[in-house]
Amino acid sequence: MxxxxxxxxxxxxxxxxxxxxxxxxxxxxxxxxxxxxxxxxxxxxxxxxxxxxxxxxxxxxxxDINRISVEKYSSFVIKLKGDGKKYAFRCKSGEHQRHTYSYSFKTTKDWQTI
Structure with missing residues (x-):
């Protein structure tokens, strides 16, 4: 599939x-x-x-992005080059939602796919 x-x-x-x-x-x-x-x-x-x-x-x-339907998706993919420090990716399901979904990751100085 x-x-x-x-x-x-x-x-x-x-x-x-x-x-x-x-x-x-x-x-x-x-x-x-x-x-x-x-x-x-x-x-x-x-x-x-x-x-x-x-x-x-x-x-x-x-x-801020326009709202998209996410039922058919299971993950986010981020392509980046970092500095060796820890970062977090956060998203939420609505502009006024107080809580976020968060994923912490450590970067390298090379291109990565997180």
């Missing part, structure tokens, strides 16, 4: 970084700073500095 796949977001040279929202711990008094850029190859590059000062400690990027 062939698995059906759908691409939710694919960074490329014409991607608009403004389609993504940055949220730093400054929303609760922290001083961490995240940044999203599109590099010359069209890859989305998320970088920054996470600080634990002032009870902070996070930077995130988020992308």
């Amino acid at each position: 062939m698995r059906e796949e759908v691409t939710i977001f694919d960074f490329n040279k014409t991607s608009n970084r403004k389609q993504w929202d940055l949220v730093n711990d400054e929303v609760m008094g922290g001083i961490s700073m995240g940044l999203l850029q599109i590099d010359d190859d069209g890859n989305g590059v998320f970088s920054g500095h996470v600080s634990l000062e002032n009870n902070g400690g996070f930077c995130l990027i988020k992308h």
Whole structure:
């Protein structure tokens, strides 16, 4: 049986970084700073500095997508190159849903499929 796949977001040279929202711990008094850029190859590059000062400690990027029916899907696939640190992928079933589904993973400095 062939698995059906759908691409939710694919960074490329014409991607608009403004389609993504940055949220730093400054929303609760922290001083961490995240940044999203599109590099010359069209890859989305998320970088920054996470600080634990002032009870902070996070930077995130988020992308709101149109609601899609997920009954025929069983997983998400993320293709990325990291920096050796731990990250989390989170999703939720509705804009106003308080809880998220979360998956933590460690990155490498090579391209990975998570």
